[in-house]
Amino acid sequence: MAVEFRPKRIRTVSVVSAVFLVVVFSVVGWLLTDTPTGVIFRTSDQVAMVVLGVLLASGVLLLARPRVRADETGVEVRNVVTVRRFEWSDVLHVSFPDGASWARLELPDDEYVSIMAIQAVDRDHAVAAVRALRELHRAATG
Template sequence: MSDLVDLPVTFRPGRTRVILHALGAVSFVVITVIALVLDTMNPGERISFVFTAALFWGVLGLLARPKVVADVDGVTVVNVARSRRLAWAEIVQVNLRPGDPWVFLNLTDGTSLAAMGIQPGIAKQSAIRDAKALRALTEARTTLPG
């Protein structure tokens, strides 16, 4: 089990997070500067520009939120709008097929859960490595002795 990592471990799309937060910060600064520099704007318009810039950064922050946290008791999947806690025994399979936007977890109840914290978009090799590590952890934690 060369893919087995120490627990707890957090998997997240690092490059994507950096890009989204940087884009949010730059957009906020540019829009705020424009709002302050333009002489034709009244204070209410300036405030609405800054509020819109902050809202845009907030949306990008939500898109940067996904992660998968594995600990000794199970896995917490944090996606854009929702989080779900799973016991190791609930995970049947960890899938990252070619063309998938992120990892999917097949669960014992017959459903599948998107784990957006491992996504091959910008860093494909990193996502493959993380998916293999999560798969190895799942197999090690759900294999019954004997």
């Protein structure tokens, strides 16, 4: 049995924010013209504003990237920029500490890896994800 979880609320927020940024920077770029103060905006300045909006939107969309995949052999955690795979034998347990923003994998030597795909704001979805991961961990480690 393989499972995959992604955050729900942050994906919606990041997509809406990215669209908003592109629209705002496009409108600002379109409105850049000669001003009565003598400042001259060229076409390249207008294009640069739109490109800046697209770059900022791309950065915001990175927040929608987290994912966790797990199967009988291990778990793969993809956070904003990193992807790591762990065998279940390397994982002590899956936890979601009180007050934490996201779940985490507890590793030996007091180390842990945050699972940004399982976020507290997703409530029931987060509970189901943690339970599924714990079940897979329990089945794999006995």
